[in-house]
Amino acid sequence: MSTEVLIPTEGQEDLVKRGYSRRQLGRISALLGAGAVATRYLMPEAYAQQSAKPVLDAVRIGANECWVGPFPSGIAAATEMAVLGNRYDPENEQDKLKAVISSVEKLPVDHIIAWPGSSDPLSRCVVTFCSPTKGLVTADPTYEAAWRTADWVGAPLKKVPMAPGKGADVRKMLAANPKAGLYYICTPNNPTGSITPIADIEWLIQNKPADAVVLIDEAYIHFSTSPSAAYLAAQRKDVIVMRTFSKLFGMAGMRLGLTFAHPELHEKMWRYDGRQVTNQLPMTAVACGRVMYDDAAAIKTRRDEMIANRTRTVEFLTRNGVTVHPGSEANMIMVDWKKPAAEMQKALLAQKVQIGRSWPIWPTVSRVTIGSTDDMTKFCEAVLKVIRA
Ligand SMILES: Cc1ncc(COP(=O)(O)O)c(C=O)c1O
Missing domain, CATH: 3.40.640.10 (Type I PLP-dependent aspartate aminotransferase-like (Major domain))
Incomplete structure (x- = not known):
């Protein structure tokens, strides 16, 4: 054309x-x-993993989506x-x-x-x-x-x-x-x-x-x-x-x-x-x-729910010796596994939890989206299984 x-x-x-x-x-x-x-x-090709295909039967916390649809x-x-x-x-x-x-x-x-x-x-x-x-x-x-x-x-x-x-x-x-x-x-x-x-x-x-x-x-x-x-x-x-x-x-x-x-x-x-x-x-x-x-109340409710889930997840990971970068004010955290992030991504996927990618500048760090309370409970359980295996 x-x-x-x-x-x-x-x-x-x-x-x-x-x-x-x-x-x-x-x-x-x-x-x-x-x-x-x-x-x-x-x-x-280098950017292909950015749009990783969703795994339909997994907990989907890899793409920074919201855990629910519109209000x-x-x-x-x-x-x-x-x-x-x-x-x-x-x-x-x-x-x-x-x-x-x-x-x-x-x-x-x-x-x-x-x-x-x-x-x-x-x-x-x-x-x-x-x-x-x-x-x-x-x-x-x-x-x-x-x-x-x-x-x-x-x-x-x-x-x-x-x-x-x-x-x-x-x-x-x-x-x-x-x-x-x-x-x-x-x-x-x-x-x-x-x-x-x-x-x-x-x-x-x-x-x-x-x-x-x-x-x-x-x-x-x-x-x-x-x-x-x-x-x-x-x-x-x-x-x-x-x-x-x-x-x-x-x-x-x-x-x-x-x-x-x-x-x-x-x-x-x-x-x-x-x-x-x-x-x-x-x-x-x-x-x-x-x-x-303009629904400020509904926006706040959703934000508060995300913050509660993020706080709980960070506390859990920290308690279990996993490093999380400080300072996130959004629905994602950066988790430093201290080993190749791609390996952890694969291991968690085997537990039916799909986390996000890593960036070349920090190859041991994965982006994990904050999902629902249930999503984050399953993520935490899967992390424990993988790090204790
Ligand atoms: C920072 C940022 N900007 C823009 C976009 C594009 O999103 P959309 O095209 O869905 O508005 C995204 C999607 O993840 C994003 O993270």
């Missing part, structure tokens, strides 16, 4: 002007034209919307969603865009703000999707090690590439759950080059009580804050995500697909997300 078919002329011209070759255009076209599907399936109010709203499924947009559903988000986040409506999940805008930010001469800078370990896109499109990548239990080291990130196109900060971070303080994010914004963009990925923010950086998206023209409904709201399979940014940044991100992706949201997901977003 030719790139002419998939990327509008304006988008192609912009990419060529910024130094992308015709061959790279083809790759970007495959990535964005096929949307979120491409970000998962066009990945190099009952969300399921009811999605069900009602399914009845109106003959309409592309029954009653300005996107506007209704944005109105709720605007009032909760105190952001202008024109700074809010909804996506089918956050994988697309994450990947799209790398394409839009990086190039073969403008690199990407991230912490390490962090969520690898941005690395994958940078690899795929040929943008230079710098990964800056973080200390266990700490957030991104923003000063070292800027030093690693003082002329980058995009600085990516995930807070709470996947896989560590650690927070990058707002003061550090503000420092990075004030000290980075004027034409660089800072992307703050707050996929896990509702699991934490730390403050959001959303207000920065209203104040600045070089900050994007990203959210997803795939985590605390339990909508990973329903697909809904958000970006908060100045309209000029969103215009840039749209150049490559003529808004195809944002115009085609599933209305069931939009309705479901809308009714949950």
